[in-house]
Amino acid sequence: MRAYLLVIALLLxxxxxxxxxxxxxxxxxxxxxxxxxxTVSATRATLASWRNVLDAVGTIRxxxxxxxxxxxSGEITAIAVSSGQSVxxxxxxVVLNDRxxxxxxxxxxxxxxxxxxxxxxxxxxxxxxSIPQSQYDRSRADLQAATAQLAELxxxxxxxxxxxxxxxxxxxxxxxxxxxLESGTPIASLQDRQALEVDFTVPARxxxxxxxxxxxxVSTAAWPGRRFDARLEALDAAADPGTRNLLLRARLEETxxxxxxxxxxxxxxxxxTATHVTVPETAVTFSLQGNLVYLVHEDEQxxxxxxxxxxxxxxxxxxxxxxxxxxxxxxVVSVGQNKLxxxxxxxxxxxxxxxx
Numbered sequence: 001m002r003a004y005l006l007v008i009a010l011l012l013x014x015x016x017x018x019x020x021x022x023x024x025x026x027x028x029x030x031x032x033x034x035x036x037x038x039t040v041s042a043t044r045a046t047l048a049s050w051r052n053v054l055d056a057v058g059t060i061r062x063x064x065x066x067x068x069x070x071x072x073s074g075e076i077t078a079i080a081v082s083s084g085q086s087v088x089x090x091x092x093x094v095v096l097n098d099r100x101x102x103x104x105x106x107x108x109x110x111x112x113x114x115x116x117x118x119x120x121x122x123x124x125x126x127x128x129x130s131i132p133q134s135q136y137d138r139s140r141a142d143l144q145a146a147t148a149q150l151a152e153l154x155x156x157x158x159x160x161x162x163x164x165x166x167x168x169x170x171x172x173x174x175x176x177x178x179x180x181l182e183s184g185t186p187i188a189s190l191q192d193r194q195a196l197e198v199d200f201t202v203p204a205r206x207x208x209x210x211x212x213x214x215x216x217x218v219s220t221a222a223w224p225g226r227r228f229d230a231r232l233e234a235l236d237a238a239a240d241p242g243t244r245n246l247l248l249r250a251r252l253e254e255t256x257x258x259x260x261x262x263x264x265x266x267x268x269x270x271x272x273t274a275t276h277v278t279v280p281e282t283a284v285t286f287s288l289q290g291n292l293v294y295l296v297h298e299d300e301q302x303x304x305x306x307x308x309x310x311x312x313x314x315x316x317x318x319x320x321x322x323x324x325x326x327x328x329x330x331x332v333v334s335v336g337q338n339k340l341x342x343x344x345x346x347x348x349x350x351x352x353x354x355x356x
Contacts, residue, residue, distance in 0.1 A: 037303075037345040040336035042296050045279050047328045050316060052272040054209075055265070058200025060220075060252070062260040064166050064192040070096065072159045073183045076175055083172045083188070087164045094175070094187060098160040101153060108150045115139070115146040168192040191260050196252045198230060198264050204239035204246045211235075215269040216250045220262050229253045232268065276313065276321035283334045284312060284320055293326060294333040294340050303346045305333060 074096035081093050119139040126136040171189030175181060198218060202210070216230040229252075236247040250266070252258065285292040291312050294305040310325030326332070333340065340346070 035345070037347045038336065038339050039349050040305075040333045040340070040346050041349050042331050043280060043283065043334045044331050045277050045322065045326050045328050047275055048278045048319070048321075049273050049275050050314070050321065052209075052270040052274050053314065054202060054206055054268040054270055056200045056202050056248075056268065058198045058250075058264050058266055060196055060198050060218075060258055060260055060262040060264050062168075062191040062193060063195035063197055063251075064168065065260055066165065066190050068093065068162060068187040068190055069184050070094070070159070070162055070181050070187065071183060072096070072156070073181060074098070074160060076177050076179050076181055079173065079175070079177055081170055081173070083170060085170045087168065087170060087190070089164055089166045091164045092161060093164055093170075094162040094181075096160040096162075096181060098157050101157045101160065105150065105153045105157065108146065108153055112143075112146040112150050115143040119143040162187065164190060166190075166192060193259065194255060196255045196258055196260065197233065198250045198252065198266065199247065200250070200264075200266055201240075201243070201245040201247050202268075204244050207235065207239070207246055209270050209272070210246075210248065210268070214271060217267040217269070218250070218252065219265050220258065222259075222262060223257055226257075228255075228258065230266075276323075277326055277328050278319040278321055279326070279332055280334050281315060281318055281320050283332045283337075284310070285337055293322075294337050296331040296333060296346070301345070303348070305337075305340050305342075305344050305346055307340075307342055 076094060077097050078095040079093070080095070081087055081091070087093070119142070122131060122136045122139040125131045126133060168190045169192075171191065173188045175185070175187055181187070198216070210232065212232055212234060214232040216232055218228040218230050219226065220228075230250040231253065232248060233251045234249045239246045279293060283293050285294070285307075290309045292307045293310055295308050297304050297306055308325055311323040313321035313323045315321075333346070336349075
């Protein structure tokens with residue numbers, strides 16, 4: 001009996017100690033010790049006047065650029081240029097085998113000479129009324145037919161010679177002497193790189209704000225940090241019914257270093273100025289609820305923060321336009337918000353230049 005009482009007393013002591021420990025633990029959790037304030041930097045939202053700019057992407061094209069091809073088929077007997085060479089309008093580029101046509105031209109020249117002699121003879125005889133008028137008319141028709149046939153052969157021979165339709169730079173020549181060229185087979189690209197334009201699209205809802213003559217800033221990955229000036233030249237007559245986008249074309253005023261086919265980023269200056277509430281890019285936090293900023297509040301106990309959802313707009317020179325959710329003059333955290341939460345106490349880091 002005494003052993004049972006001893007065991008019971010021992011168990012009560014153990015469970016009592018455990019209960020006391022748990023009570024102290026829960027009391028600690030219910031009243032956690034105060035957290036030290038978080039050091040952050042803050043700044044005030046300010047008003048800024050920005051030019052309204054529309055962003056777009058497009059493709060650089062040559063004002064005059066073609067894929068050269070032959071109108072007729074035949075064996076290539078000569079290539080008069082090399083890849084990458086600059087050519088003038090009318091320069092001979094490629095010659096196709098024209099031996100048959102050359103022989104036919106010599107024969108036709110003889111036929112034309114005979115038709116001319118017969119016509120001149122009949123013209124003299126018809127004046128003397130030695131032949132009927134019908135014979136003279138037939139001689140004249142034969143002369144005209146022979147002349148037309150020679151012109152046709154000359155055109156066929158000319159089709160065997162491919163010439164530059166305009167001045168430009170040859171691309172990579174994809175054929176060789178001796179190749180049999182089918183009609184329409186690409187030979188090379190010819191591009192006039194002195195006159196370039198950019199084709200791009202924007203949502204059709206912006207059409208009322210667009211007009212020829214607007215300034216366009218063009219940039220490419222090939223020249224990071226460099227801007228090429230352009231002018232909006234034309235708007236398409238209709239929007240694409242599938243995408244609801246409108247095609248536009250801008251003419252580049254500077255082309256050095258650019259190539260047709262390059263991808264380009266564009267900023268179209270709409271010629272309007274708008275005032276925006278702006279904050280540094282670093283002040284905006286991205287979350288599932290949307291874009292957040294942490295507003296700084298001051299009370300008797302010090303400074304604290306409160307998250308607020310905002311609607312953002314354009315980004316320019318490291319600052320974000322706030323379309324709604326924030327007023328000019330309100331103070332927001334600009335650095336250090338990754339540790340913040342609703343109601344967190346903060347202190348400002350003066351060394352970072354916080355706007356107090």
